[in-house]
Amino acid sequence: MPDCVKCSVVGADLLNNARLNKGTAFTNEERSEFGLHGLLPSNVQTIDQQIERAYDQFKQESKSALRQNAFLNGLHFQNEVLFYKLLETHITEMLPIIYTPTEGKAIELYSKIFQRPEGCFLSIDQPLDTLEETMKRCAKQDHITYIVCSDGEEILGIGDQGVGGISISTAKSNLLVLCAGLHPHKILSVGLDCGTNNQDLLNDNTYLGLKKKRVRGKQYDEFIKAFVNSAKNAFPNVTIHFEDFGISNARRVLNEYREELCCFNDDIQGTGAVTLAAILAALHISKCKLKDSKIVIFGAGTAGTGIADAIVDAMIHDQSSKQDAISRIWLVDKQGVLYDDMSDDLTPAQKPYARDASEGKDDMKSLSDVIKKIKPNILIGCSTKKDSFDQNVCEQMAENHERPIILPLSNPTKLCEAEPKDVMKWTKGKALVATGSPYPPVENNDDNKIVISECNNALVYPGIALACILSKSSKLSNKMLYAAAVALAELSPAKEDESKGLLPDVEHVRSVSTHVAVAIIKQSVEEGLSKNENIPKGEDIKEWVEKNQWSPEYKKLVKE
Numbered sequence: 112m113p114d115c116v117k118c119s120v121v122g123a124d125l126l127n128n129a130r131l132n133k134g135t136a137f138t139n140e141e142r143s144e145f146g147l148h149g150l151l152p153s154n155v156q157t158i159d160q161q162i163e164r165a166y167d168q169f170k171q172e173s174k175s176a177l178r179q180n181a182f183l184n185g186l187h188f189q190n191e192v193l194f195y196k197l198l199e200t201h202i203t204e205m206l207p208i209i210y211t212p213t214e215g216k217a218i219e220l221y222s223k224i225f226q227r228p229e230g231c232f233l234s235i236d237q238p239l240d241t242l243e244e245t246m247k248r249c250a251k252q253d254h255i256t257y258i259v260c261s262d263g264e265e266i267l268g269i270g271d272q273g274v275g276g277i278s279i280s281t282a283k284s285n286l287l288v289l290c291a292g293l294h295p296h297k298i299l300s301v302g303l304d305c306g307t308n309n310q311d312l313l314n315d316n317t318y319l320g321l322k323k324k325r326v327r328g329k330q331y332d333e334f335i336k337a338f339v340n341s342a343k344n345a346f347p348n349v350t351i352h353f354e355d356f357g358i359s360n361a362r363r364v365l366n367e368y369r370e371e372l373c374c375f376n377d378d379i380q381g382t383g384a385v386t387l388a389a390i391l392a393a394l395h396i397s398k399c400k401l402k403d404s405k406i407v408i409f410g411a412g413t414a415g416t417g418i419a420d421a422i423v424d425a426m427i428h429d430q431s432s433k434q435d436a437i438s439r440i441w442l443v444d445k446q447g448v449l450y451d452d453m454s455d456d457l458t459p460a461q462k463p464y465a466r467d468a469s470e471g472k473d474d475m476k477s478l479s480d481v482i483k484k485i486k487p488n489i490l491i492g493c494s495t496k497k498d499s500f501d502q503n504v505c506e507q508m509a510e511n512h513e514r515p516i517i518l519p520l521s522n523p524t525k526l527c528e529a530e531p532k533d534v535m536k537w538t539k540g541k542a543l544v545a546t547g548s549p550y551p552p553v554e555n556n557d558d559n560k561i562v563i564s565e566c567n568n569a570l571v572y573p574g575i576a577l578a579c580i581l582s583k584s585s586k587l588s589n590k591m592l593y594a595a596a597v598a599l600a601e602l603s604p605a606k607e608d609e610s611k612g613l614l615p616d617v618e619h620v621r622s623v624s625t626h627v628a629v630a631i632i633k634q635s636v637e638e639g640l641s642k643n644e645n646i647p648k649g650e651d652i653k654e655w656v657e658k659n660q661w662s663p664e665y666k667k668l669v670k671e
């Protein structure tokens with residue numbers, strides 16, 4: 112009986128069980144069988160009627176996005192199917208509430224607005240041999256296939272949020288269900304509490320995390336190792352997704368484990384893939400080749416260097432040499448352009464891109480000087496520096512190129528390098544733009560609306576996750592990530608009509624994720640990394656992937 116769910120709880124316990132609860136949609140038959148008569152008003156409703164009511168309630172909170180976020184979280188605790196179905200029905204309106212930018216605000220206020228815990232809390236102070244048991248307890252009896260974890264050090268662009276970082280894990284997990292149809296009970300959201308260097312949190316009596324400075328060095332590394340090993344033991348074949356780790360750990364941790372198991376850093380690799388897709392889509396319009404492009408990346412941290420690496424991989428795929436590919440990228444950080452004589456100041460990820468110090472630093476003091484001198488056709492921002500793509504910078508981009516590509520990617524919205532409407536104004540409508548957080552369309556001179564696509568890793572990581580799980584891939588290779596970017600670029604609406612945006616609308620993210628997953632699974636099989644022997648050949652893969660996706664629908668309950 113595939114569409115039935117076994118249920119051993121009755122009465123109020125059933126109504127309080129979010130996984131099984133249907134609220135007013137319980138049929139009279141179910142009400143009799145599970146002792147629900149009298150606990151519900153008599154009118155039996157359809158899920159559509161429930162959605163209408165829930166949407167009205169959501170609208171009543173429209174004065175405050177944070178209240179809407181709390182309302183949706185409350186619904187999640189009450190009725191899982193209704194929560195996801197409501198989100199699915201109003202995805203464009205609700206994504207900014209459960210994800211960037213509102214989730215950023217909710218994380219900043221985590222301890223103050225805390226009502227009930229969600230996810231699995233692991234602490235660097237607990238004995239390492241208890242991590243496995245803790246994760247199993249949080250997973251209940253479920254077989255976990257995917258873990259999203261964060262140590263909370265670099266949340267979006269808002270820095271160290273300590274224990275509140277667990278909410279980026281839960282938000283990203285919710286999106287996996289919504290955007291790719293992962294089964295909600297097979298994902299574990301983990302917060303790795305390693306202390307915090309956020310003095311405001313340490314001074315705050317209400318703060319719920321460990322009240323000490325961030326632990327670094329050997330103890331941190333041992334904690335992460337124990338966490339990864341415990342996860343592997345508890346849940347064989349699990350994929351681990353690292354989110355919003357700090358710059359000194361993100362890449363180190365990824366490199367440590369990426370050959371050992373299927374794991375993935377969203378800020379490095381997910382951002383790399385989605386940004387590469389936006390660039391490929393934009394180059395299609397500007398009619399320039401990637402390997403002939405010049406790229407300036409402003410903000411050379413976790414995301415910036417991840418994007419650089421994805422671009423280099425793509426150029427190599429287009430027959431460039433690695434050296435030539437690297438020479439087309441300029442990393443700019445707080446110090447300005449990064450040069451090889453700054454060696455002590457550079458992170459390992461930045462070093463390969465450091466320019467020869469003899470290139471001439473003097474005439475490149477500001478970002479607009481850099482643009483004037485280098486004449487890049489692509490400018491990317493992951494700096495967290497609001498308004499850094501100012502009028503000078505944008506005008507200079509448009510002076511150098513007929514169709515400059517400008518991607519201000521910093522999140523949340525308050526940190527974005529430029530408002531799309533300003534970029535369009537300053538470049539006289541020439542720029543090809545996508546942003547990290549959602550923005551409304553911009554009207555250009557001809558009263559034509561230009562859609563500003565969201566270039567957020569949410570367009571790609573759900574598909575990556577789906578592919579990792581279904582292929583049972585032993586690792587996530589660079590070629591699989593490249594396949595994801597190419598697959599996403601194939602779906603660019605701008606191919607048909609450039610005013611429709613460089614990347615698919617989030618409204619279509621579910622079919623986008625399926626398309627991306629299919630491409631990655633094929634690549635995993637081709638590289639011999641997939642351990643799943645049941646993957647069908649050729650065109651049937653899409654149907655098989657769809658069959659394995661979860662959808663929010665009430666199932667018939669049967670007594671256990």
Ligand SMILES: NC(=O)c1ccc[n+]([C@@H]2O[C@H](COP(=O)([O-])OP(=O)(O)OC[C@H]3O[C@@H](n4cnc5c(N)ncnc54)[C@H](O)[C@@H]3O)[C@@H](O)[C@H]2O)c1
Nearest residue numbers: 267268410411412413414444445493494521522547567568
């Ligand atoms: N759109 C997306 O999908 C996406 C994905 C990941 C990250 N991001 C955003 O990118 C931003 C950076 O994230 P991260 O994880 O790389 O953080 P990070 O801390 O690893 O990197 C930030 C980098 O910006 C540099 N920087 C800070 N101030 C600067 C300034 N005034 N001028 C130049 N450089 C400056 C820092 O020195 C650092 O190297 C965040 O706002 C984040 O939300 C967006």
Ligand SMILES: O=C(O)C[C@H](O)C(=O)O
Nearest residue numbers: 211267268378522567568
């Ligand atoms: O979480 C997001 O909105 C994207 C990204 O992972 C980020 O850190 O900004």
Ligand SMILES: [Mn+2]
Nearest residue numbers: 267354355378
């Ligand atoms: Mn992130």
